[in-house]
Amino acid sequence: MATAEAAAERCLALWFPAWSVTAWALATGGDAEDPVAVVAANRVTACSAAAVAEGVQVGQRRREAQSRCPQLVVLGVDEAIDTREFDPIVAAVERLSPGVQVVRPGLCVVRARGLARYLGDEALAAETLLEAVITETGVDSGRAGVADGVFAAVQAAREADGVRVVPAGSAADFLAPLPITRLGDPVIADLLPRLGVHTIGGFAELTPEQVRDRFGATGVRLHLLASGADPRSVQAREPSPELAMRIDFEPPLTLVDQVAFASRATVAAFIDGLAGAGLACTEVRVEFTGDDDEFFARTWLTPGVFDSVAITDRIRWQLQAAAGVQLHSPITSVRLEPVAVDAAVHHVPGLFGLGPDERVHHAMSRVQAMLGHEGVLTGQVGGGRWLAERQVLVPWGDRPVVSQPADRPWPGQVPAPLPATVFPEPLPVRLLAAGGGGVEVSERGQLNTEPHLISVAGRPQRVVAWAGPWPVSERAWDARRQRQANRFQVADETGVAWLLWQDARGWWAEARYD
Amino acid sequence: MKAALAIPEDAAPADVVARLQAHVDTAQARLRPQPFGLLPALAQLLGEPGLKPGAAYSLDTEGALLQALLAGPSREGHWCGVVGMPAFAVEAAALAGVHLDRLVLVPEPGEQWLAVTAALAEVVPVLAVRPSGRVRDSDAARLGSRLRDRGGVLLVVGPWPRAEARLALGERQWHGLGVGSGHLVSREVQVQVASRRYPAGRRGWLRLPDPDGLVVASEPLRPGLQVVG
Known part of the structure; x- marks a missing residue:
């Protein structure tokens, strides 16, 4: 161990292939033996062994995966489930070897030294951890790899069929034949094969200066990984005290x-x-x-x-x-x-x-405590064309989520000054012509007659000024959520002005200027 | 304190009294709570520099006038609460100058409006309330004493016993909206104020809201002259 070069730390990686599928099976009681694939942004990100046997691959388009395997169960990504279901595994590992670093759900790394010294053998240490995971959680898909540094250990686990130990000092030799995509950098994985470099070993043979010139600091870091000199060490997770x-x-x-x-x-x-x-x-x-x-x-x-x-x-x-x-x-x-x-x-x-x-x-x-959680609200201004949807009210204490930003153009919104009273639910209104008939808007946005009386809550008032129709059309592409209406401003003889809209169901008061 | 009261041994008695009086005055001024700020147009209308701590003001309607009254204290950094007004427009309030991060809304307090208002009065200095039932004198007195204790101010939509001032909107006219053309731009409105200071009442004209959603003083309406388009 006492070589002049600072030898990379011996790391033990536990990898659970297609963890999202396993987590789904654990959480919902589904069967991971079925052909199952997890799809994110229309690409397969994880799939079960049965799906692989049918020809499904990670990175495939969803349609292609389904055509290879028609009975494929397609799942969305749920990071919450992935993380939650991985917790018991981390706890099982932590019991034997403290200081677990969770790289992502489905992959964790520990320092190999302590447990290997105790048991006398690195392979035995890895087997013991896998065993512990199986007995405590019943998950038997795990694989372990032991090597110098986190990156090499993770690659060893991915290459392993059970347990793979890469002897100290031979990480570079082990990594050399692996494909360049394993470095996990899309730019390098795309560019280097076109330059004739297909393996990690080929990348490692480039000089650091060449790599720095072409790929910058990121490239230099990856070059170190490829050379088997992983500068990272295991960063232990803080074990959470039992507070639940x-x-x-x-x-x-x-x-x-x-x-x-x-x-x-x-x-x-x-x-x-x-x-x-x-x-x-x-x-x-x-x-x-x-x-x-x-x-x-x-x-x-x-x-x-x-x-x-x-x-x-x-x-x-x-x-x-x-x-x-x-x-x-x-x-x-x-x-x-x-x-x-x-x-x-x-x-x-x-x-x-x-x-x-x-x-x-x-x-x-x-x-x-008197009125319930929804009783006390705080307000924010969000985006939208309708006044009621622009005010985002959240209960006191909750994090406001403004899904539509206010600073977008929002064509069709009401010009300033804004009405000081916005009805949470629109009020039904009747707008009548001088003869007593209803006012209608044609498909071309023409009024059949001038409004003469406005009647809100059964009190008719004479209309003294009005303007409109201002068409508002929303989400015309979505049959369920689309909304078409014509807006009007109407001032009555008492000096009260109304913001109205008219749609297929009739006339409504959206707000009052008072 | 010693230093402030240091009076030379050889001072004349009248001089000593004058100095002591000045000292008492400044101490009292420090103790008296400062009024809550008002927008200039409203301060001119009320004839006061601001809303008096511990007082209740009665308005005949919610809407732009209420929001303009809230804007002054909110700009000074005070919290504001709005109780019993489900149709209070948050965006218009923000344009009028109310800071939304210091605004809490209790839209539907129901029968418990008094208890809610009393609880909020502990910490929220400026409260706008629309009572959902009849206001009993005893309730108003109890809330009033809490307000005086905490130095808060109450803006009530509706009648209120022993209000410091009553504000009502009178004649009003919208500008910018024609017959089939234009859009609402601003409103001239006459505000009637009956207060303890002016029991007979006084009137003033405001442009409320002005084209930017704010409030400014304006000239009386001249009949027969109408801005269109």
């Missing part, structure tokens, strides 16, 4: 208030556990299990820190949202899991009382 809490109800509970009351002690213990670890929870996941294996979970956010009252409120709200007062099936257990934690130091109240925004948050939480 679970309470089981025996007999199962049927009323929302019962569940909320019975959870109080557990919630307090949950908060105490966090406080004991010096942490404060800013995002919590609440999971319920019902008697009929009903399962529903939700993640809650807060701008401040969750205390036990706040979490009990969330438990109540989540149950009420799920089922009203009476649940479909009795609740057998509640599980609380801190999703995001922060050092408690950052949330200690100031020495001279709470900060002003903290006080605001406390009062809002009290009002939310």
Whole structure:
């Protein structure tokens, strides 16, 4: 070991091929033996062995994969499931060898030295880890590779049929025959084969200067990897302390208030556990299990820190949202899991009382406890053509999600000044001509007659000024979501002005200028 | 404090009294809560520099006038709350000068509007409320004492016992909208104010909103003259 060159660290990689498929099978109880493929952006990213046998390959178009294998089950990517299902495997490995680095779900790396020294053999260490994963989680698709450096170890695992150990110092020889695409860089994988370099070994034979000139710093790093000198070392994952809490109800509970009351002690213990670890929870996941294996979970956010009252409120709200007062099936257990934690130091109240925004948050939480989570809202301006959809209202404490940015042109939006009253639901309106007949708009945007009376909520007023129609056409390509309407501004004799729209169903007041 | 009260031994008694009086005045001024800012046109109309802390103002309608009243304190960095107004237009409020990151909305408080308002009054200095039921004098008095305690101000849409001032929109006219042409550009509106300071009431004209969604003072309407197009 004591060579003059700093030898790369011996690493042990565990690779679970087509992890997305395995995770799907674990999460939904599906069969990974079936031909299954996970598709992202219309390309296969992972597929089961049965699918491979039918000719499906990673990188294929979806249509092509389906034509090779008509019974193929096609899945979308779900990173949440991938990550969640991989957690027990990481935990199983962590029990034997602390300091696991999860490269991505389905691939993790540990330092080989400790376990190999204990067991006396690197191959035995790898087998022991795979064994532990099989006994604890039942996942038997794992492969292990041991080599100098993270990159070589991962490649060894991919080449392995079970366990592959690359002896110390021979990483470059091992990597040399592998195809250049294994470096995982699309530019290099595209360009080098066209220059006649097809293997990692061929890339390694180029001089560092040549690589730097052509590919810059990224190329130099990849060149180091190809030469078997991986500068990276394993970065251990922080093992999470056991902070999640679970309470089981025996007999199962049927009323929302019962569940909320019975959870109080557990919630307090949950908060105490966090406080004991010096942490404060800013995002919590609440999971319920019902008697009929009903399962529903939700993640809650807060701008401040969750205390036990706040979490009990969330438990109540989540149950009420799920089922009203009476649940479909009795609740057998509640599980609380801190999703995001922060050092408690950052949330200690100031020495001279709470900060002003903290006080605001406390009062809002009290009002939310009275009216429910949706009772207190904060507003933002988003994009869109309709006034009601431009105001994005989210409950206090939730992260605002503005799906349509306001700064796009949005042709057809209302000119300033904007009406100060926007009805959450449009009001039905009648617009009448002088003779008493209704005002209609032809397909070419012509009015059949001038509006004379406007009647909102049964009170007719004379129209003194009006303008329109201004056609608004949205998503004409989507039969379900398309919306065609004509907008009008109408001022009545009392000095109140209305923003109206007319569509196939009639006339509506969108907003009032008052 | 010692330094501020340092008065020479040989000062005349009248001089000592004058100095002490000045000192008491500045101390009181410091204790008296500062009024909440108003947009200039509204301050001129009310005849006050700002909204008085602890007071309630009654408006006959929600809408642009309410948003203009909220804009002043919001620009000064105060939080604003809007209770019981599901149709409050957030975008128009933002144009009028209300900062949305310091605005909370409780659109449907239902029967609990008083409890909600009282809870919010603890921390939100400027509250706009549309009561969903009849306002009893005792409720108004209890809320009033909390407001005075916290130094907050209440803008009520609807009648309110012992309001500091009542604002009502009178005659109004829209500009820019013709018959089949143009679009709404601005509105001239007469605002009637009856306050403790002017019990007989006074009137003023505002351009509310002006073409940018703001509020400025304006001239009385001249009948028969109408801007079109």
